[in-house]
Amino acid sequence: MRLGVCYYPEHWPQANWAADARHMAETGITRVRIGEFAWSRVEPEPGRFDWGWLDKAIEVLHDAGLGVILGTPTATPPKWLVDQMPDMVAVDEQGRKRGFGSRRHYCFSHPGYREQAGRITRAYAERYGNHPAVIMWQTDNEYGCHDTVISYSDAARLAFRDWLSDRYKTIDALNSAWGNVFWSMEYRSFDEVDLPNLAVTEANPAHWLAFRRFSSDQVVAFDRAQVDILRQLSPGRDVMHNAMGFYTDYDHHDLGRQLDCVMWDSYPLGFLEMFRFSDADKRDYVRQGHPDIAAFHHDLYRGCAADGRWGVIEQQPGPVNWARNNPAPLPGMVRLWTLEAMAHGAELVSYFRWRQALFAQEQMHAGLLRPDGKAAPGLGEAAQASADIAAIQGSGELPNAEPVKEAAIIFSYESEWVTATQPQGEDLSALWANFTAYTQLRKLGLNVDIVAPGTDLSGYAMVVLPCLPIVADGLAEQLASFSGQIIIGPRSGSKTAEFSIPDNLALGPLQAIFPAQVSRSESLRAGVTHQGDGWAITRWLDHLESDAERELVSDDGMVACWKSANVRYCATWPEGEVMAVIAARAAHDAGLAAVPLPEGMRLRKAGKLSFLFNYRAESQAIPEALQGQMVLGDRLLPAAGIAVLRTV
Amino acid sequence: MRLGVCYYPEHWPQANWAADARHMAETGITRVRIGEFAWSRVEPEPGRFDWGWLDKAIEVLHDAGLGVILGTPTATPPKWLVDQMPDMVAVDEQGRKRGFGSRRHYCFSHPGYREQAGRITRAYAERYGNHPAVIMWQTDNEYGCHDTVISYSDAARLAFRDWLSDRYKTIDALNSAWGNVFWSMEYRSFDEVDLPNLAVTEANPAHWLAFRRFSSDQVVAFDRAQVDILRQLSPGRDVMHNAMGFYTDYDHHDLGRQLDCVMWDSYPLGFLEMFRFSDADKRDYVRQGHPDIAAFHHDLYRGCAADGRWGVIEQQPGPVNWARNNPAPLPGMVRLWTLEAMAHGAELVSYFRWRQALFAQEQMHAGLLRPDGKAAPGLGEAAQASADIAAIQGSGELPNAEPVKEAAIIFSYESEWVTATQPQGEDLSALWANFTAYTQLRKLGLNVDIVAPGTDLSGYAMVVLPCLPIVADGLAEQLASFSGQIIIGPRSGSKTAEFSIPDNLALGPLQAIFPAQVSRSESLRAGVTHQGDGWAITRWLDHLESDAERELVSDDGMVACWKSANVRYCATWPEGEVMAVIAARAAHDAGLAAVPLPEGMRLRKAGKLSFLFNYRAESQAIPEALQGQMVLGDRLLPAAGIAVLRTV
Amino acid sequence: MRLGVCYYPEHWPQANWAADARHMAETGITRVRIGEFAWSRVEPEPGRFDWGWLDKAIEVLHDAGLGVILGTPTATPPKWLVDQMPDMVAVDEQGRKRGFGSRRHYCFSHPGYREQAGRITRAYAERYGNHPAVIMWQTDNEYGCHDTVISYSDAARLAFRDWLSDRYKTIDALNSAWGNVFWSMEYRSFDEVDLPNLAVTEANPAHWLAFRRFSSDQVVAFDRAQVDILRQLSPGRDVMHNAMGFYTDYDHHDLGRQLDCVMWDSYPLGFLEMFRFSDADKRDYVRQGHPDIAAFHHDLYRGCAADGRWGVIEQQPGPVNWARNNPAPLPGMVRLWTLEAMAHGAELVSYFRWRQALFAQEQMHAGLLRPDGKAAPGLGEAAQASADIAAIQGSGELPNAEPVKEAAIIFSYESEWVTATQPQGEDLSALWANFTAYTQLRKLGLNVDIVAPGTDLSGYAMVVLPCLPIVADGLAEQLASFSGQIIIGPRSGSKTAEFSIPDNLALGPLQAIFPAQVSRSESLRAGVTHQGDGWAITRWLDHLESDAERELVSDDGMVACWKSANVRYCATWPEGEVMAVIAARAAHDAGLAAVPLPEGMRLRKAGKLSFLFNYRAESQAIPEALQGQMVLGDRLLPAAGIAVLRTV
Ligand SMILES: [Zn+2]
Ligand SMILES: [Zn+2]
Ligand SMILES: [Zn+2]
The missing domain is CATH 3.20.20.80 (Glycosidases)
Structure with a gap:
């Protein structure tokens, strides 16, 4: 990289x-x-x-x-x-x-x-x-x-x-x-x-x-x-x-x-402040960004690139100017973000910008240099990242050589257009259903690819459709021949290509892989829940007519998760504990070795390398289940710390 | 009906x-x-x-x-x-x-x-x-x-x-x-x-x-x-x-x-979500609607109809599509809403719509049938209601035959135009003053009619003007000859027909029945109160120059309710406990047999029949004070339950 | 006056x-x-x-x-x-x-x-x-x-x-x-x-x-x-x-x-409701207004007047009509506001309006007379104030004769234009930084003048620049020759006259009096703090490169206040406890006799007279440190009470 x-x-x-x-060249x-x-x-x-x-x-x-x-x-x-x-x-x-x-x-x-x-x-x-x-x-x-x-x-x-x-x-x-x-x-x-x-x-x-x-x-x-x-x-x-x-x-x-290549502009602190994160996340990760912001987009845009070539063309190097509040990154975060992109297979991480401007709209946006040309904190981290990259590449393992396929999320941009046009409940967004489902998969230590409908699914043990209202032609057939575990989220298959209700109701074409009709859907305001055992139905509930197994049933008899053969239907919004339980069960059934990670720690496997990232402002140890030779860092990750293990 | x-x-x-x-005909x-x-x-x-x-x-x-x-x-x-x-x-x-x-x-x-x-x-x-x-x-x-x-x-x-x-x-x-x-x-x-x-x-x-x-x-x-x-x-x-x-x-x-007839469109769950109800009400009644939403409009629109002919031409049969959140009604609510309209004297309850549309703006709005033509839950409740109606009518009592007159609320549409144009305090609305006053009267088990100024008041024991800034010609004279109890709410008589202050200040023409001038009015932000004994002055306070009796005085000496002969003046916003106390005193003085009802239970008397409705999601018993022969249901009302008693 | x-x-x-x-003449x-x-x-x-x-x-x-x-x-x-x-x-x-x-x-x-x-x-x-x-x-x-x-x-x-x-x-x-x-x-x-x-x-x-x-x-x-x-x-x-x-x-x-003279329109209750005060202040001072609203503007507009001639041409006499909520002043407040203007040197206090209008937009705005021409509560207080003024003037001390100079705040209108255009953090406003700094100075019992850049500073013991992004030519030189204590607030000197970053970074020209460069600034969302000993860094943090003394350092090592010779730099938003500590230290170093005042009490010294104002709704005693002959009132100030002491 x-x-x-x-x-x-x-x-x-x-x-x-x-x-x-x-000066640029000297920095690497x-x-x-x-x-x-x-x-x-x-x-x-x-x-x-x-x-x-x-x-x-x-x-x-x-x-x-x-x-x-x-x-x-x-x-x-x-x-x-x-x-x-x-x-x-x-x-x-x-x-x-x-x-x-x-x-x-x-x-x-x-x-x-x-x-x-x-x-x-x-x-x-x-x-x-x-x-x-x-x-x-x-x-x-x-x-x-x-x-x-x-x-x-x-x-x-x-x-x-x-x-x-x-x-x-x-x-x-x-x-x-x-x-x-x-x-x-x-x-x-x-x-x-x-x-x-x-x-x-x-x-x-x-x-x-x-x-x-x-x-x-x-x-x-x-x-x-x-x-x-x-x-x-x-x-x-x-x-x-x-x-x-x-x-x-x-x-x-x-x-x-x-x-030829899809690049993206990564501003984790600005995104945390401006998008739909909880107040607790906005406080706890104020100087780090939520631990899935960068990775979600890495995995999403890699899936958008024709040949999988992607990178970060604008990487936040310090405080920005455009969020409601603009804190400085915790020391180490600029390096962490850089190496996390590497772990996910980027070919480039490019900082925005070299030197902070003296004038005009972005004068309060940090650069690697201060406006007076002296080094800003980001510069040293970029140089350190350059050295780290060399060390990792020197380990003989190229991160991108041998992709580790575990779970695939299927996302379409039309999904978001459907839910934005017809949310039917407050703040219900297909994009964010994908994000929250992604988070629960990642907390299990899984590698997650986010792919377009129609993408070849061979090699994956698990496929998740967090919220896919319009099911493209051929997808149901493709999924029918997929032998791994499948999770289907709410509203999936609920719309035709022309935004009407399928004649056979939701799950529409997905009834080919899951024997159910959604007879009624309801959205629930904040605070209205159906409690289960360590989880709850919140925000959305699809009622099914189905002979499938009722895998998760709330105390008052509502079904949060249905199961039929290798397919689960998540009938509530795919986030929080209920999604965590469903994801863990599916991962287990898929034979994936889930490694529940400490809060704020994330893992990405690339070839024989395992990258670990600590988004917390306190040090945390790598879980015992993860073993290998240390390529970078220690088992105790400091705040904003990174470690790379090599599986032997 | x-x-x-x-x-x-x-x-x-x-x-x-x-x-x-x-299929329609078979359903009744x-x-x-x-x-x-x-x-x-x-x-x-x-x-x-x-x-x-x-x-x-x-x-x-x-x-x-x-x-x-x-x-x-x-x-x-x-x-x-x-x-x-x-x-x-x-x-x-x-x-x-x-x-x-x-x-x-x-x-x-x-x-x-x-x-x-x-x-x-x-x-x-x-x-x-x-x-x-x-x-x-x-x-x-x-x-x-x-x-x-x-x-x-x-x-x-x-x-x-x-x-x-x-x-x-x-x-x-x-x-x-x-x-x-x-x-x-x-x-x-x-x-x-x-x-x-x-x-x-x-x-x-x-x-x-x-x-x-x-x-x-x-x-x-x-x-x-x-x-x-x-x-x-x-x-x-x-x-x-x-x-x-x-x-x-x-x-x-x-x-x-x-x-010839005034009909209205009754969507209790959508109205609860979209209008000025407390978060607690929006949670507790999420699948039922606040227990006064339907009845308030029944009583309001009956008062708008030239000959008292009215009905519900659109009745919510399941989740709707247009509220911020769209939950499903608790089982039984479609039947309850139908029979409550009957109790209030409707000639028709018509469900909207027969079959859920497959396309366009209202595709997420439930019908009696699902989009695929099978029965939705509302259909069975409509059929049950049809049988119930037959049973009630078979009891020999026609609900509409002999109106039971107890309390009349006088409301004018101009009132709301005045308060919307000049609220003078946050969220102060004449319409909602009428609604909250109505709620307190109904919690006492009273029949309440909502009538236009000028309506004949004979037969009523009690008249309430929750907030009537412009007092039409002749109304003061009419009230002067009314021998029952009168409650006048804040801002009443405070405006001329051309939206100026009367020369004699508020209560303007109502000074003919209540000897007072409002010397000063103030609005109070949320959290600013004058505490009384189990009640409080909130949101509004009229200061009166009057020799009337100070019936309710706060701990710091502010007068919430003044009384002169058969008339009370409620000097604060007519809602919550203070309105409950005033309504109870007036009902007592009027010789009305108030029956304080359990939370969420409502009563409507029609001829010799007493209809009881349980809006709670738990079962509740009918108060002992209400006795009679069971025409429908039991004394223990289940969630969304109904009972009809016949006075002997 | x-x-x-x-x-x-x-x-x-x-x-x-x-x-x-x-009638006007009779009222004084x-x-x-x-x-x-x-x-x-x-x-x-x-x-x-x-x-x-x-x-x-x-x-x-x-x-x-x-x-x-x-x-x-x-x-x-x-x-x-x-x-x-x-x-x-x-x-x-x-x-x-x-x-x-x-x-x-x-x-x-x-x-x-x-x-x-x-x-x-x-x-x-x-x-x-x-x-x-x-x-x-x-x-x-x-x-x-x-x-x-x-x-x-x-x-x-x-x-x-x-x-x-x-x-x-x-x-x-x-x-x-x-x-x-x-x-x-x-x-x-x-x-x-x-x-x-x-x-x-x-x-x-x-x-x-x-x-x-x-x-x-x-x-x-x-x-x-x-x-x-x-x-x-x-x-x-x-x-x-x-x-x-x-x-x-x-x-x-x-x-x-x-x-010739700058007048202003003083509506303390309306301003409290409509501007950026905390919910606690809006509740506690609902009938008085925050105790610095009137004084801040007195001191600000006196500083705008060519020859220091100023007054209040519209004084709130009762409830107004234009705030979200419009309570009535606590009895005594109209008199208090009147005499406080006198203490600050007004030549006129004029009430708005004589008689409440019967019609049009301001019909709910109180006057000294009610709409029917009878006396409203404000009239008696105006008459009382007239008598009080005579008594004070009769004491032989003319309040305006001998200004007591202690602290000067330097404010420019451009400051607010800069922060409104580029707040960089939520709700960060130069005007309000001036207000909150003013409050902390006033709580110490200091006389505060608010002056334009370029004003002669002789006679002051202390100068405060709460937030002055653009530093006018000559100001740095003027401050360099000022021998009293100086407090510089955040963002000061951070912009050129054309809204760019100075080549030498912030503090720009102020580096002539304070040896520091701001290397990075960050804004912090509500709830994100760096705790110090009885104070906290909130909302803003300037990081300095400086050899200055780190006077206030948070538990996690962030510097809230830097000190070099007679100048302090407040690196966080100048409000609350942290500003109180900095103001108290600077006042002490300046040799000013600070008199910490009870909550809601304020002091203004004019010649040999000390005016005390109790904005609380409860009585409070004048601090022992303040002694003198009582010209008006008692040492125990009632709610909305006033006392005038004469130093002997
Ligand atoms: Zn952009
Ligand atoms: Zn409509
Ligand atoms: Zn104005």
Whole structure:
């Protein structure tokens, strides 16, 4: 695994560049991402290009032996372009234009901007496509950041109608698929279809789902245009894009399929503060992040990458600026995060950013260097990580060589679109059902891959569908021939591809592997539970008509888990103790050697190596069940400590 | 009392209809509501009508012996109509058009849409007005649902100016009535008056009150046009409309006056989750609903009906789809709700809906049948209720024959408009003051009617005005001649008809029956109380200048209740223990035999019958004070249990 | 000190005026503010003036011996003016016009409205500029009330571009100052610059800061135009404006510089309810207000006044109408608030309003009289205060004669603009850092002045900068020559004048007096603390590189307070126990005789007089350390009690 860094030469005097590059190399860094926000410097006026400074910057980095990852600057079109085409911006759900002044001020459906994005991509690629320093491209930056995938613009409306016409062919087919007879919502032509926002009350969920699919497709098509240009003009270089955390507005499986490599931007402390973690987690892990945040995304994005190539292109190196509160990482966490990515098979961990900016929106975002150019705490940890990587690689075991397959989670982006459109209960989200199920599997010490429907499942002992409302064609058949243990979570198989209820009710196609119908579903407010023996039914309860075994039954007779042959159905929300019990039983039946880990400790197995990570702020010992030769660290892991064992 | 059901033949194959109709009849159902969302099927293109399917559906229902309640489809104008008149939609308080894509996408003030609504109503009435199956009409559906009474459209502004000109005659009269000298708000002509939204800070409360009255009048006039057409073209049939729960944006007394019958839509579990109940109530009654939700509306809407004819046209039969959380009713609750409506004098309880839809917005809303056509739990309870009704009616006592009058609450819709415009304290609402006062009266086992100002009060032993800021002409005189006990709640008589302070201060005209002036009012944040003996002053405190007796005085000398002759003044918010004490004293003085009921048990007396309902999830015994012959059930009521006693 | 009252003769029959004026005079009132909302009565139609009633009103007041403070009516332009220039209104951040119907419906940048404001001011001044009754003018009313300083109108955009051009001269200078190279935000001309709202995500903080400065300057310029007219046409009269509480949208130091006197509007109960006080404070002081609300503003606005002349032009006399909850003051509080203003040096306390209005928006706002004209509780307290003032003045000590200087807080309005734009942690506000620091100083019994940067500091023993991100030129030098104790709070010196990070990092220029660099800052969510000995680090932590002494170190080694020579650096948020400890140490080192006061008691020293105020609802004794001759009251202060001691 290599180390990299994100760098903005345009923010600093040219005189600094060479020293910066040398300093990077000394730290163990070999890759530098640049250029992705530099449009106004590359093309200060329409058609007038100023390449000189960028030529120089690339040369300086090259001279220091650094490989350049060059970003296309399409996330930040300059003001003159917006003034030329004022309708190129996205429109929010309330109908307001989302204007210039920050970034991502464009609508994916605007034909004029698509053309301009192609033009500037081509200009970048023509200039640097064959430059020996340039070894990888990044398309744009963080598609969807600041809620920009979904736009309610005129351009989007027109494009949506075309997309609908392509998908449904006739308006009758659309009316029938969506059930538009309901509430007299029938259309007479595609030209009558508007976007689903600003209806009096909620629009048809099928309308929303189509619009979410369309919006995702627009991102993929926008990206595709850049990928095609870069492949043509920069042969032999990889193309990647940087995904965000806990983000589902476009289908990353679709995007990953057209890239060489999927990267993501890892900010564990910001994510902990801003997303759906408990107050206790937000307090206990305030300087570490919840122990599954980074790993979940490593495993998710590895599953999005066509050939399994992935990495972290932005790694938090200190406090950030964008969360509600912005604490500093516990000493050791920057190193821990780096090595955890290695354990999960990353090819790159790149820190964001080299030096903290003096000005503008991200001036409070830490870098490896302070704004005055002196070392920030992250720099030493990056250097230490570089040494650790060398030591681990020197042990003769390559972490990525021999994947250890244990459990696979099947996740689809559509799942989240379904639950976001129709949660039916407070805060119920398919993505988070996947996260909480993942957590319970990981607490057992299992390796977990998160895969798209259709992925080859051979080699796994266990498959989990935490919440998969729409079951793609063929999945039920594939699962029927899977001989390991299967856990199906609530709402799975409850929707057709067009967001209606299957004629045979839930579990729909999954009835082929589990003999049950969901006769009724209910959502339960916080505090309403059915207590079992050390677990409880909370938030959701599917009532089944089934001859399956009632494996977990609450004191008042409600069934939390049903079992039939090698399949379990979790009828309540897949989180907490009830999921822990189900996961442990399935792992046992699957013959997996679960190793219950202490609170906040996590394990990842890679070939013969076992990586252990201590997310707690106190030291903790490795469980006795794990034995081997110490490659790194000790059996007593300090706060933010790491150990690597080699199985003998 | 009859049972009915809401049915959407257009959602299902014609081949199913006959079997559905038979199945309904077997369940004990004799009424079916249809047609109210079917405009796009009846008139798929402008002027082209397709009646065939509806002719057939009505025939099939008729053949099964079912009476049809036919709804005009004006709540769901088709897309082609909206595209013809894009300005027919309502505009929200922020100025955004409320577009097509769900339902109720029209502004009550739009002249073009009024014409279209008349046209389609006439078409329905011409076709089916004399059909023997059609025994009742429903106008539109749930006026005001999704916050649609109040529209800030251009059409509304123009109509409002006309309305003002009719009401005030001269602009000087308006300026004077509203006190527009304040802050230089004076107008020179009606054409200068805008709607009260989007002012820099709050608009004149008199401006708001006029706009609320206007908005309510627009609903009544819109409805009136349909009523007139239906009465003309469908002689001998009843006309009703379906009201919602906890909804006050139009004056239901005004609407009720022009209808034959007032129906309402009863969703106790959804209402519990979405409205102002405590967390404890939301937990304890999660599967039952608060025990006063259904009864309060029964008693309220009975008071809105011209001749006291009312019913439940939509009864929750299982989980719904529209609340934040959607649990299933406790077994027995669907039957309990049905029989409680009977006890309060309903002529119909109709379940919503027959069969759960496979598609669109309400696909997660339960029906009596599941989406696959098999029986859902509600079906058996409806059948049981049908048998119970027969048994009760067979006892020789008709519940509605001899009303038992005990306490009357006087409520006006204007009260809520006043407190919503000027709450003066957090969450203070006249409607909810009525609800909490009602609850305390009901816990004493009293029959409570909720009536409009001006209703004949003879026969009552007790009258309660929980919060009546504007006292209509004549009411004080009427109360002066009332010889029973009177309770006046806070803010009553504190406003003139034009939302100013009476010259003689509060209690304004009520000083004729209670010798006091409110010299000062204060609102108290949660946690700020004046403790009394087992009760407390909370949320509101009126300070009185009065020689009346200080009946309830707090430890620190504040007066919670004043008494003069047969009238009490409750100077704090009429809820909880303090209202319980005041209600009990007044009931005692009124000579009413209060029967304090166990938590969650409720009583309704009808003729010689006493109905008891147990809303708790545990069994509870009927209090010893209640004796009689068991017509239904036992003295130990199970969870969700019902008993009927006959006084001998 | 004089007493005054706000009066609206236009709301009452002329027949009442003479009696009202007599009644005021009998109460001890000598000043009356009128006219500030009367435009529609003075100019009922464009160009047609009706002065008769106002001539009469002034005459009547004059005849009763009352001095008139006349307000220009520009806060309430009449409807006919708005209809003439519909674009004169402000536009909110979401792009919605803020229309007629209440008050303050104008944009400070609109040239047409500026002209009209000048025209009506001139008309008022020509008519009454030399009237013997008129002794003072108020410009407009509460600039900024209802969030009206910042407008996103077209007029504002054009004016902003001009302002930018004046400030930066060239667009390159602006691009460089703001760091617009970041995210390609560079402009090619001033005409490309838009307002910072409605950007996709947050705009450049430098863009916001410039817009905040511009918006403040527009207010000052708007006011300046009126001041110039009034000075020209009404020679010898004072001009003042009435500021609000906890309000920072314009720079009150700038405004104060052009006025003769700064007045403010004091509503302690409303402010307690609506602003950032703890639930415990909101409960314990519900009828008194937090004991520092009034004093903080007295000391703040005295520091804004050019010659230190200030007063309270609107004093809460009972419950108000505009807070979430509106309790009544504890008996005695109206008197207490009045005398506390005297202790802090006010020249006037004027109650708002004389008589509670019968109609319109403020009908629930108490006056000295009830709506029916009888005395409200505030009237007696005003009369008592009048007698008390006479008694105190009769003691031979003029409170304002000899200011007692102890501690000075340095506050700038820009500080709050910086923290509001970039809080970096939840609810972190420079204004509130100043308030909480002020509270801790006051609990030690110290006199505290709140001054603008640049104010002469001679005479003070102690200077505190609770949170001063931008350090104005010259301040560091001034502090270097200050020999007393200095406390510097977090984030001070962390920003340049253009909202970037200083090249030498924080403390920027303050490194001249404190040898430290802030190497890293972190914000901490509620519940995350570093415990010290009786104090804790909460909400914020600056990590320093410094050789300074670590004066307060937490159990886990974090430094809460650093000390070097006469300067302390408070590295955590300056509130609660940690600020109490730091303040006490600095006061001790400064040689100030701190007198720790009982909870809720406050002290203000004026000349030889010591005023003591008991904000608790229970009686409390004056601390033994305070001795002297009783001028007013006793050593045991009752609830809401006052005592005045004379040092011998
Ligand atoms: Zn981002
Ligand atoms: Zn509804
Ligand atoms: Zn104000």
